[in-house]
Amino acid sequence: MEDDGRISFHGPTSLFQLPSGIPQEDLNPVKSTQELDGRKERLINNAWRERAFEQLATIPEPFHYLLDSHWCWIHPLFNFVYRPAFTRDMKMNGPYYSDVLLNAILSHSLRWCKSEPKISRLLDPYDGGTQFFNRAVDGLYESLKQGNGQIPIVQSLLLLSAQECGRGNRTQAWLYSGMAFRLVEDLGITIDSRKYSGSVQFSDEDVEIRNRLFWSCYFWDKLVSLYFGRSPIIQDTPVSPPQILLDDTAEIEIWTPHGVVFPEGTHYPPTQAHSTSCFMRMCSLSEILNQIIIHIYDPVRQSTETQILNCVHEQGENLEKWWTELPSFLKLIVNDLPAYCPPSHIVTLNCIYHITNILLHRPMLCSKPFRSLENAADNAKHLVQCLSSATSIISLYDLYRRTFGDSHVVLSLAYSLYTASSIFLLEIQALKYASASTLEKLRYCIVALERVRSANPVINTALGLVEKELQKLHINILAPIHPDPQPTSSRLPPQSSQDTSRSDHQQPQHQQPTLQSPSNYTLPPHGAFSITPPPFTEQNSDTSFTMDPSLLNPSELSQEHMYDIAPELFEAFSYVEPMPTNVGQGGFDTGWPSSGS
Template sequence: MNTRPDEAMEQRVHQIACERSNATESSLAADARQQKLIVYSSAPVKSKGVSGSAVAPVSTHVRYRPVSRGYVQALEGQIASLEKFITKLITVDSNERDLLLRNFSSSSNHLHVDSVASAEATEASTSEIPIRSRTGHLRKLKDGKAAEFYGPTSFFQISPSQDPASYVDESLVESELIPGSASLDDFATVGDSSSAFSPQSDICRKLMARFFQHQYQYLMCLYREWFLRDFDAGAGPYYSDLLMYSICALGAIASEEIALRDLSSVFFNRAQELLYGGALESPNLTTLQALILLGHREIGIGKASRGWLFSGMAFRLAHEMGLHLDPSNWTGSDDSRIEREILRRTYWAAFVADKQLSLYFGRPPALYPAESDVRDTERIPYPPEWASLLNTYIMQGTSETAYEDGLALVAGWVHQVELCKILHRMITEVFENRSGKTDETVLSTSAKEIHVALTKWSSDLPSKLHWNQWTVGHVPSLVLHLHMQYHAAMIILHRPPRHMFRDPKVTTSQDVTNCYSSLESLIKLLGIYSRQHSYSHLPFTFVHILATAASAILMKRYIEKSLWSDAEFSRPINLVIGALDSIAKTWPCAKQVRGVISSAISGSTDESAQIESPQSFDLMTSLTGADYSSMNQDLEFEMDDVNIGTFMPDAFFGDGYQWDDSFDLDPASVDLFNFENPMP
């Protein structure tokens, strides 16, 4: 009998595929039945005690939220992706099968070994949008002594432009963007001897109160209650002047009053003076917490390099202090329950900041879940003097349980951490440059699994954190921001490569459908937020959310070849522009995205030009030759200061794209870098 050597293997793979599909479908059906269950219990429950008497009914009418349609569809897509992967295992030879299986780990979902897809596999997968995780941009100073990399998840992906030689960064500015901000020299006499800006001064207490009222929920790197306890006592392990000045710098920058906003640099300079004056020589927990806050501020005002370094120091300190290991690991430790929980809180704050910055810049993360066993944070009892501290330092007349009566901040923070765990997978498994040669089927399967994880995260949110398009009434700002992050992540995950925008199949692809669905939800969230809350209280990462929304709007317009004047595009883009204008008062880095959108809209003068994608609409080219003196009067920046290189695979340029003749760009002014070759 003539049988192929791999026939037994194929039969076994087919059997596993059927068993896995049946098990997944059965699990999905059981999950749906459980979620849709309505429990009615009116009969008394018999006690098994001595008396044998009946007790009151346990519960009546307990309703569970049904499984969301998006989660069901995500599971169906994951099943289809797994079946396709298993089918591919059958069609390839034994050597490539070994590579594929080695590259795919269902337990860790991590891609280990690079492999190259066969020609047959490539042809079979053309019905899906290929994943291009290796595109990126390099901002390099002309003197050749500095460079900045921005990867595929960064806000540089806002543009539908495809020209690889047209990325000239005119708006990423390494200079202070806050008008009228004071320098350290202007306040050289301000120190501990001056009561005007001492930690116990009225202005410091006012800015600290604003931070805890409006910003703390997004930056929970410290334990508010115990920080205030030690501040009130004048000393303690959870307070330092460095941390206090860092808090004041953030509280000032989010102020609506210009005079207070200008003080942000004063407190930042004082914090920096303490940081380099000795805090880094013997760092403690408050040093790490201050670095997270200072890094957040610096990136938001346009000092991206310094902010990135501050944040990196915080992540390194987390490892140095052993925060990546749960405090319960240490035998013989006399740490109290409170101290252990504060250590956990600090680690998870660093973890969240790491993922947000990695997504913002498109760079590899520093903290990996596999290296940590830290438990989820939980709320610990308030200190005995909490009621007095609350009324003295945050807000008069506030109930002792004010922050637990409605939405519990710690519960919101726990789900923020869970979302960032999924974002870590998205960054490392789909967009990490080192997996650029991984088989497309494996990448697609990983993307599907991450999509399922995101939809499950959303469907599992508790009722106080839940939101959908039919939610009415007042919604807490934390809830709105949490869902904005979720939908921005969905857009980034499913956003097609820009060179695919001209493919007719892209319009009907599931990836584009997912992008449009999340864009619609994101626009509704922005509308609700603008009516109910102030943009100035949001973290600077909100700018990345707006840039992601703008990229989806411009992608949709490009694919559908619509006009700028169409209400379907003008209304959402105007909403994004309005949000950018508002947040730019707090975080000037928003001016970068705002200027790009304005240039793209004003650059088209006739209807025929508007129908085509504006080739000048690119974050790095759109401001070339434009007059932006009215927008960024305080920018000390020259166009000749920087060059941009791009990281793109050869396949990106394989479709014979012709450059637009309207471009007048000197090739000598742009350095292109091959990803495979290191930078000089």
């Protein structure tokens, strides 16, 4: 505790404290368990009470609409803001609320809401919402100038980082996130508040908020590092806060897709949110992703072949264990998808799992030193894992799009499409052959990315990378695609002097792989929700791109016998270079362009 009342963390070498004894850890398990149960009960009671007060509060528009959008589409997966404390302190001007944070939430929500008829006209007095962003940035700079590094400032920085990330403003996004991570360390949030005794006595709510904020930062650190192809900053240590959320009231709340207008006579069935378990599983998945980024994709650290192989083996086991232990209510199996899409954060969780799976196995396809006839079975596994996850991403996204439309797609979901497209491009490059099935999947990814780039302009860069590769391959992805009568047709021109012959790699043949519009597709059978949904018409049915109906219900994509793979195929893959994991073009922006809403 500083003399001015601020909370700050300093190590024993700092100028701000004299050396002291080693912190004593409370090792009494009985006492710890009893304290944990008591804290949990108090937090849950407080959360329900504040939610009841929130329902009674009158918040004017457009603020109420934009806040509800945040609680629906962003909060369950990212958990930047602890809702009970924020809504309470918004009325009382307490420590967990600030005008900067409110404006950051409003500005971030505008990415998806500003075109909705119910809200667009209400934004006119605020310059279409631009004022929210300007107020957030101006207030943030004023707070930082005064050294006001409180938790709402950290949360504001995270939201501004996410907003600038979606815009494609790499410098701003990187700096905002970096300041947030530095502040988290300055506030001692990287240290378990209950594990070590200190000069500050935190309340139950303080500890809960600090734990949530640490793991929110940990997760966001991995995503922003992935997007920009850079090194993660925040690491889990023996003294880090535990992956425990005592307030699990969000687990049993009913989730409804805010802002989505369903056709007359249809509705979204009552669906449990499972927000708490989803966030915790996302945190544990982030730990696996962290190891993959560090040992395989870190642009600074040069791992040896042995280190990379060890990482692939260890994290492959960890990822398989994570998937096996994922609760059934969070796990989406592509050959048994529900009629209605589950909550958006659950879909995003599954897509990030498939991103992680692809990023783990993809280097093994494209690195010649790892190829050997002795490892033929492992080679087949890497290819099957990549193709299966890429196809699964399309299936999951199509379920999402047919239920919610494409106006609330977060960047991590769009990034999964980009990652899937990289695998289909690799397949075409390696085989020097573009099958109708692969082209259709690739075209689906491209058109889907085109449709969501208004909310995520950074996707323009990703689309540019894909388009550049297609030009090299002399492929017009928008040309009509006709099913191949024989899998040996539609060869591409040679790409290099090393002419690698195509293997007998084929996907399972369907009787008539005809292509049809998703608007004509019959929804999968009911199987996930507690009530039978009414007849349903997809959102945004004016879409013009097509979809292979067999793609939406693939049969056991994870089975290794799905593909008949010859060893020569892996040799072909070793001669191609995958697209970068980052959606930027490297380096920092040179300027700070003006930002709108």
